[in-house]
Amino acid sequence: MPRYAPNRVPTAVKKRYFELLHQGYRGAAAARYVGVSTSCGSLWFIDAGSMIVPDPGPISPRFLTQDDRIAIADGLHTGQSVKRIAASIGKSFQSVYREIKRNSKPDGRYNPWWAHNQALLRRKRPKEEKxxxxxxxxxFVREKLTEKWSPQQISRHLAREHAHDTSTRACPETIYRALFAGLLGRRDAKLRTGRTRRKKQRRGVPTLNKIKNMTLIHQRPVEVNDRKSPGHWEGDLIIGRGQGSAIGTLVERTTRYVQLIHLPGGWKAPQVRNALIAQTAHIPPQMRRTLTWDQGRELTLHQDIEALTGFRIYFCDPHSPWQRGTNENMNGLLRQYFPKGTDLSVHTAQDLRAVARQLNRRPRIVLGDKTPVEAMRDCLTGPLTR
Incomplete structure (x- = not known):
């Protein structure tokens, strides 16, 4: 028999042969049933990896079936492009590219039965959750969650401390799954947000207001955007129940250092002006360069603030919270301490300092796992130019 004779048989015959093997037929009987010699069927079986892996069927429509893989092999054999093959089976061309790269045989050939067997073997995960x-x-994970570490921070810490022991490491998704499944306890271990299931983020929309003599963010120095030069801050208010109380938030763009502004007398323009001037006086002058805010009326007296603090204030476009992305992220973190719909006036200045201290001592991946305190200290001890 010529060497490649088995591959000249129509694909439908091979498909029926392997279906019979899955049904429990012996190789010789399956070969006779489809009309080929026993040796021909044996070559097919060997080329497919010499195994029959039970196929329970796809657990999700996004997985490729045996028929999908046969169509991919036929398309490759006839010289079709990967995009055309993908369109014929209703999958993305990226999925087909990954399939060919991952499940081709060591010699580079794509055998659909070999590929399906390999996929089924990888799908089997009899081991218990880590x-x-x-x-x-x-x-350890439970303790860090009670200290308000995020799953990402816990995972990075484990990877550093146990670089050579995979049994004591866990990726963020593993921690999320364990948390949502209740493996870490329902009462003690919680996310900082308090969520117990996956949920999309929602962002508020700032109110359009008219403030005289505003300088818009588009006129802000270009050096602010690259975050290499410290001293550029973003600010906002988080509002309490019934809009009767507020807390000011300032975040330095380079170091992610946060400072909370106590507003015991309310959050109208005069109170915000006085609080910003008094509570930022301790910041070194070289670290008071720019301040970016939304167009809230609490900053109507921005010119007074500029004159008495040294900040150059810039305003975002209406309905554009992403232009203060660092501050928006920080406000989300702060809501674990100051939930929406609560009275923020009950928090003292000492309470705000304690919260800011905890946030500033938490490692951040964007800082190379330094804390904002460490990053700010580096800026203050290094060369700074105004």
Whole structure:
């Protein structure tokens, strides 16, 4: 028999042969049923990896089926492009590219039965969840969650401390799954946001207001955008129940250092002006360069603030919170301490300093896992130019 004779048989015959094997037929009987020799069927079986892996069927429509893989092999054999093959089976061309790269044989050929067997073998995961099985890992993750670490921060810490021991490491998704499944406890271990299930983020829309003599963000120095030069801040208010109380938030763009502004007398323009002037006086002059705010009327007296603090104030476009992305992110973190719909006037200046201290001592991936305090200290001890 010529060497490549088995591959000249129509694909439908091969497909029926492997279907019979899955049904429990012996190789010789399956070969006779489809009309080929026993040796021909044996070559097919060997080329497919010499195994029959039970196929329970796809667990999700996004997974490729055996028929999809046969169509991919036929398309490659006839010289079709990957995009055309993908369109014929209703998948993205990226999925087909990954499939060919991942499940081709060591010699580079794509055999659909070999590929399907390999996919089924990888799909089988009989092992127990890592966090369920590891008491030490579960205890550590629970402790860090109670200290308000995020799953990403916990995962990076484990990767650094246990670089050579994969049993005591966990990716963020593993921690999220364990948390939402209740493996870490319902009462003690919580996300900083308090969420118990996955939820899309929602952002508020700032109110359009007219403020005289505003300098818009488009006139802000270009050096602010690259975050290499410290001293550029973003500010906002988080509002309490019934809009009767507020807390001011300032975040330095380079170091992510946060300062909270106590507003015991309300949050109208005069109170915000006085509080900003008094509570930023301790910031070194070289760290008071620009301040970016939204177009809230609480900053109507921005010219007074500029004159008495040294900040150059710039205003974002209406309905554009992403132009203060650092501050928006920080406000989201702060809501774990100051939930929406609560009275913020009950928090003292000492309370605000304690919250800011905790946030400033938390490692941030954007800072290379430094804390904002460490990053700010580096800026203050290094060369700074106004």
């Amino acid at each position: 966090i369920r099985a590891g008491e030490q890992l579960r205890t």
